[in-house]
Each structure stands twice: as C-alpha cells, then as structure tokens.
Amino acid sequence: MNTNVEPEVSAISAEQSDSLQPPTAPESKPVFSAESLEPIESEHGLGTLVVVDMQAPFVSACKDPLLVDSVVEQVELAIARGWAVVLVEVKPWAYGATLAPILDLLKGKYERYSACQKEGDDGSAPVLETCASRHFGEQFFRVTGVLIGACVLSTARGLVHRREDCLVRVMKEACGTSLADTDLAWSNFPQGERLVVSSKAIDGDGDSVPGEADSPLES
Numbered sequence: 001m002n003t004n005v006e007p008e009v010s011a012i013s014a015e016q017s018d019s020l021q022p023p024t025a026p027e028s029k030p031v032f033s034a035e036s037l038e039p040i041e042s043e044h045g046l047g048t049l050v051v052v053d054m055q056a057p058f059v060s061a062c063k064d065p066l067l068v069d070s071v072v073e074q075v076e077l078a079i080a081r082g083w084a085v086v087l088v089e090v091k092p093w094a095y096g097a098t099l100a101p102i103l104d105l106l107k108g109k110y111e112r113y114s115a116c117q118k119e120g121d122d123g124s125a126p127v128l129e130t131c132a133s134r135h136f137g138e139q140f141f142r143v144t145g146v147l148i149g150a151c152v153l154s155t156a157r158g159l160v161h162r163r164e165d166c167l168v169r170v171m172k173e174a175c176g177t178s179l180a181d182t183d184l185a186w187s188n189f190p191q192g193e194r195l196v197v198s199s200k201a202i203d204g205d206g207d208s209v210p211g212e213a214d215s216p217l218e219s
Contacts, residue, residue: 054144087102088116123154
C-alpha cells in the first residue's frame with residue numbers, strides 16, 4: 001500500500017449565425033447525494049459492498065477503535081439487503097486474510113460473497129472482475145476499509161473511472177486512517193457526481209427489505 005484541445009474554430013458565416021436558434025439548456029443530471037439513498041440502494045440484491053484491506057497489519061495502524069465494529073455493521077446490513085460482498089486483500093498472503101469478525105459472517109454462511117487480491121492501492125480492477133464472474137451488481141458500490149487516503153480512495157475512484165455508469169458511496173464510520181486527525185484525511189478526499197462520502201445515519205435503522213430473506217449458501 002502506498003501512503004501516501006484547442007477549441008474548435010467555427011467557419012459559420014454571420015448570415016448563418018443569425019438564423020441559428022439559441023442553444024437549449026442541457027438536461028440536468030440526477031444528483032447522487034451524500035445525504036439520501038438512491039432507489040437502487042433500497043432494491044434487494046442490487047448493491048455490492050466492497051471491503052478494502054481489512055487485514056491485521058493495516059487495521060492495527062488505524063486510530064479508530066470502533067473501525068472493525070463499523071465494518072461488521074456494514075457487512076451485516078449488506079447481508080440483510082441481499083447485496084454482494086467483495087473482500088479486497090493486499091498481496092502477499094503474508095498480510096493475512098480479512099479479519100475474523102468480518103470473514104466469519106460470510107465464509108460458509110453467505111453465498112453472495114467473494115475475496116480478491118490486489119497489488120498497489122487501487123483494487124477496482126479485481127473488484128470488477130469478481131463482480132463480472134460472480135454476476136454481482138456493478139451499478140452501485142458501497143466502499144469501506146482502510147486506509148482513507150490511500151487504498152479506499154484509489155479503489156473508490158478506480159470504480160468510478162472504470163465503470164462509467166456506477167455510483168460509489170464511501171461510508172465514513174467504516175473507513176480508517178493512520179493519521180491522528182481523521183477529519184484531515186476526509187478533508188482531502190475528493191468527491192464528485194458519482195462518488196460521495198456518507199455517514200451511516202443515511203441508513204436509518206438499517207432494517208432489511210421487507211419480505212426478503214438472506215441469500216442462502218449454495219449446496
């Protein structure tokens with residue numbers, strides 16, 4: 001992990017220019033809000049939760065003692081909503097697997113989960129490869145993990161750049177940093193039309209979708 005055209009020249013004549021109609025205003029794009037859920041986030045089974053580098057050497061460097069519990073909370077919510085869960089882990093395996101409190105919710109219990117490995121900060125390519133091979137949702141991603149200014153940022157931005165129709169929501173309480181000032185880490189986190197940072201309060205009480213059951217393990 002690292003911590004760190006020239007404008008076109010119009011040849012139109014003055015006479016032709018006079019006959020042109022004023023340009024119509026572009027249609028406004030839907031706003032992906034940090035403060036409210038998108039419809040797709042309420043649809044059972046359509047989202048994908050990405051858990052980045054929740055391995056012991058990286059988590060131990062973080063300052064937030066509630067980080068693991070917050071990520072566990074997001075995994076439990078994803079299971080309740082039938083979302084896919086992708087665990088991203090740094091090579092080599094010497095770093096260890098994703099921490100047990102997270103992995104134990106999934107392995108052998110939840111069919112719609114998979115783990116993938118990455119090299120460097122950006123885990124978006126293996127995430128998308130996993131989603132394609134497992135038929136996981138690729139339109140909405142929720143990102144958690146460590147570190148805020150490195151692998152979380154690179155993976156979230158990578159998803160936006162590689163998948164031009166996706167929305168990416170980074171969950172503030174479920175991401176960690178080695179910086180003493182967590183607010184500073186977030187102040188340097190760029191957001192955009194398809195990438196936002198949200199508080200877990202956006203989920204309300206976190207109830208599952210009515211009438212839907214958790215995805216069982218395939219036999």
